[in-house]
Amino acid sequence: MNNRTKKFIRNKAIHFILLMLAVAIFSFILLELSPIDPVNAYLKQAVISPEQRLILEQYWGVNQPLTTKIWGWLSNLLQGNLGNSLIYRVPVIDVIYERFMASFVLMALSWVISGIIGFGLGIVAGKNKGGWIDKLVKLYCYVLQSAPSFWIGLVILIIFSVELGWFPIGMSVAIGTLSSDATIWQWLARLVLPTLTLSLVGVAPIAMYTRNELVNVLSSDYILFARARGESGWPLIERQALRNTLLPALTLQFQNFAELFGGAVLVEQVFSYPGIGQTAVAAGLQSDVTLLLGIVLISAVFVFVGNTLADVMYYFVDPRIRENESFDKN
Amino acid sequence: MSKLLEIEKLSISFSQYFKGLEQRELKVLSDLTMDVDDHEILAVLGSSGSGKSLLAHAILGILPSNAKVSGSIRYKGKEMDDELKEELRGNKISFIPQSVNNLNPLMKVKEQAIGYIKDEKDKEKIIKKQREIFNQYNLSEEVDEMYPFQLSGGMARKVLISTALLNDPEIIIADEPTPGLDEEAVKETINNLVELKEKGIGMILITHDINTAIETSDRIAILYLGYVIEITDTKNFSGEGEKLLHPYTRSLYRALPETYFELTEGHQPSYQNIPKGCPYHENCSRQIRECHYELPELREVNGTIIRCFNPLGEGD
Ligand SMILES: Nc1ncnc2c1ncn2[C@@H]1O[C@H](COP(=O)(O)OP(=O)(O)OP(=O)(O)O)[C@@H](O)[C@H]1O
Ligand code: SF4
Numbered sequence: 108m109n110n111r112t113k114k115f116i117r118n119k120a121i122h123f124i125l126l127m128l129a130v131a132i133f134s135f136i137l138l139e140l141s142p143i144d145p146v147n148a149y150l151k152q153a154v155i156s157p158e159q160r161l162i163l164e165q166y167w168g169v170n171q172p173l174t175t176k177i178w179g180w181l182s183n184l185l186q187g188n189l190g191n192s193l194i195y196r197v198p199v200i201d202v203i204y205e206r207f208m209a210s211f212v213l214m215a216l217s218w219v220i221s222g223i224i225g226f227g228l229g230i231v232a233g234k235n236k237g238g239w240i241d242k243l244v245k246l247y248c249y250v251l252q253s254a255p256s257f258w259i260g261l262v263i264l265i266i267f268s269v270e271l272g273w274f275p276i277g278m279s280v281a282i283g284t285l286s287s288d289a290t291i292w293q294w295l296a297r298l299v300l301p302t303l304t305l306s307l308v309g310v311a312p313i314a315m316y317t318r319n320e321l322v323n324v325l326s327s328d329y330i331l332f333a334r335a336r337g338e339s340g341w342p343l344i345e346r347q348a349l350r351n352t353l354l355p356a357l358t359l360q361f362q363n364f365a366e367l368f369g370g371a372v373l374v375e376q377v378f379s380y381p382g383i384g385q386t387a388v389a390a391g392l393q394s395d396v397t398l399l400l401g402i403v404l405i406s407a408v409f410v411f412v413g414n415t416l417a418d419v420m421y422y423f424v425d426p427r428i429r430e431n432e433s434f435d436k437n
Numbered sequence: 438m439s440k441l442l443e444i445e446k447l448s449i450s451f452s453q454y455f456k457g458l459e460q461r462e463l464k465v466l467s468d469l470t471m472d473v474d475d476h477e478i479l480a481v482l483g484s485s486g487s488g489k490s491l492l493a494h495a496i497l498g499i500l501p502s503n504a505k506v507s508g509s510i511r512y513k514g515k516e517m518d519d520e521l522k523e524e525l526r527g528n529k530i531s532f533i534p535q536s537v538n539n540l541n542p543l544m545k546v547k548e549q550a551i552g553y554i555k556d557e558k559d560k561e562k563i564i565k566k567q568r569e570i571f572n573q574y575n576l577s578e579e580v581d582e583m584y585p586f587q588l589s590g591g592m593a594r595k596v597l598i599s600t601a602l603l604n605d606p607e608i609i610i611a612d613e614p615t616p617g618l619d620e621e622a623v624k625e626t627i628n629n630l631v632e633l634k635e636k637g638i639g640m641i642l643i644t645h646d647i648n649t650a651i652e653t654s655d656r657i658a659i660l661y662l663g664y665v666i667e668i669t670d671t672k673n674f675s676g677e678g679e680k681l682l683h684p685y686t687r688s689l690y691r692a693l694p695e696t697y698f699e700l701t702e703g704h705q706p707s708y709q710n711i712p713k714g715c716p717y718h719e720n721c722s723r724q725i726r727e728c729h730y731e732l733p734e735l736r737e738v739n740g741t742i743i744r745c746f747n748p749l750g751e752g753d
């Protein structure tokens with residue numbers, strides 16, 4: 108491992124720790140400021156005596172000073188203890204693990220599908236700049252980029268579930284039960300429409316970006332020279348332009364992890380897909396503070412990983428940057 | 438000697454939006470006529486922005502799609518249509534471009550040098566030849582695996598020249614092959630080019646440096662605002678420049694530190710407003726009445742081709 112890699116890892120580790128600390132503290136304070144009262148959330152309007160309420164308040168530490176509460180939450184966090192979920196009545200970490208896995212499959216599939224199709228469309232459009240196919244791709248991108256993803260989800264739901272009847276409409280598992288008893292086929296059937304929605308939405312930015320990037324590359328001096336040497340058509344693109352477009356496109360696709368996550372939250376809601384997004388909404392609506400905090404943390408980790416991968420692409424795959432290092436060493 | 442390339446009345450223009458919506462033709466090359474023989478270097482001399490690179494691109498058929506072109510270019514007497522241009526480029530006609538930016542930043546030097554190989558069977562042969570040419574220019578095997586940004590200016594220049602030789606060209610068009618090089622490398626590049634000429638190649642050497650033109654070429658074509666104003670033997674750039682007939686050419690020569698260091702007043706008008714009549718008349722000391730409203734045609738005077746109503750004589 109060379110110095111550069113070491114430095115990169117060190118910086119990223121410091122970054123990560125600071126980020127997690129900041130996210131943990133700020134989201135905790137935000138929830139503290141919100142009108143959520145854990146005792147009421149727990150009781151769900153059940154009537155109890157003031158003495159009983161006092162016991163419960165003590166149990167949750169409602170009347171402790173803010174610093175004590177934060178300190179308690181952070182030290183638990185360091186031991187890997189995220190607390191128990193109010194609505195599922197199991198450790199938050201278990202809920203997150205199962206739900207996040209479901210979301211992860213959904214997001215990973217959409218990420219790969221939208222990446223491949225988007226890049227392909229972008230290349231075809233850029234190569235035929237100004238032609239009908241370019242106009243079509245551009246139109247698609249503008250429409251998809253200006254439509255909210257839950258709206259696209261609704262349209263797809265209407266087409267495939269209501270009109271065509273290929274998929275059942277409400278596939279939800281009741282809130283508060285873990286869905287491990289659903290069969291793999293049920294689960295796969297649930298996966299199709301949300302993946303389709305997220306992929307359709309995800310294609311737009313990557314296709315547009317790839318297209319513009321390719322148009323830039325094609326007007327560069329080195330393409331001019333390649334043409335002057337008799338290269339043309341598809342082999343020219345493949346040899347001289349594909350790599351140069353793929354690198355920035357991949358970087359963008361990794362940076363898009365945050366949007367992907369946001370899209371997943373909404374789309375899961377539309378299709379009642381039992382993922383982390385749907386769980387987040389449920390936790391919010393039912394004042395499950397510990398679960399909500401856990402989800403905020405895990406999404407921060409997820410976005411951080413995406414950005415880190417984008418940086419890795421940028422620093423270690425591009426030879427201009429990679430090889431410079433080996434020169435520094437000499 | 439035979440005519441390899443003949444260019445006749447070549448004009449290139451772009452439509453441009455001017456002050457908002459008014460559309461104007463921007464003429465970057467006007468009515469250009471010149472030719473190149475084998476065993477000959479024709480230098481095309483012009484200041485920055487005078488359309489030199491576009492001339493090269495026009496010959497190769499790689500102009501941007503918004504360029505309007507008229508006139509004729511012939512290769513060995515055959516009219517070069519798009520099809521013939523495509524067949525010749527990278528084959529009988531090689532291009533040496535202006536800078537390292539013409540190399541793909543993400544591709545190793547060797548990959549680029551050998552170019553696109555249609556038939557896998559030829560690959561070995563071409564790689565062998567590439568190695569030979571690289572050796573000739575003292576480019577070691579290490580260079581093969583380098584990326585363009587790792588090359589020094591001189592090395593990049595040699596790589597670019599090498600790429601031009603891989604396909605045994607008859608014509609080479611070299612666009613500014615010397616700027617950015619130290620004196621040593623300039624000399625070497627010039628020697629390389631002259632060597633190629635001696636092997637029989639016909640070359641168009643594009644440059645804005647009058648010294649490079651004088652040291653390498655057999656004839657020099659001088660561009661002014663997109664017009665050829667004189668095509669003359671390089672040996673006429675000697676002594677007091679008394680054999681140079683066009684007022685602009687002679688003032689260029691006399692501005693050299695080695696000659697008179699005579700700097701002329703006035704500056705070149707811009708492309709947006711090429712003056713009516715002779716393009717040079719605003720700065721010309723020999724202007725006569727016609728110069729203001731009529732464009733002088735190219736004509737031959739004592740073996741020199743010139744665009745001027747009132748050329749200088751040897752005594753002036
Ligand atoms: N695609 C284009 N559209 C409009 N104008 C252009 C285009 N390409 C070039 N030009 C103009 O044509 C003129 C000539 O350009 P060209 O690159 O041939 O100059 P040059 O003589 O090679 O200059 P240099 O010595 O700087 O290389 C310039 O003024 C430039 O602005
Ligand atoms: S045509 Fe007239 S203005 Fe132009 S160079 Fe000759 S003398 Fe000067």
Ligand SMILES: [Mg+2]
Pocket residue numbers: 489490491535612
């Ligand atoms: Mg140029």
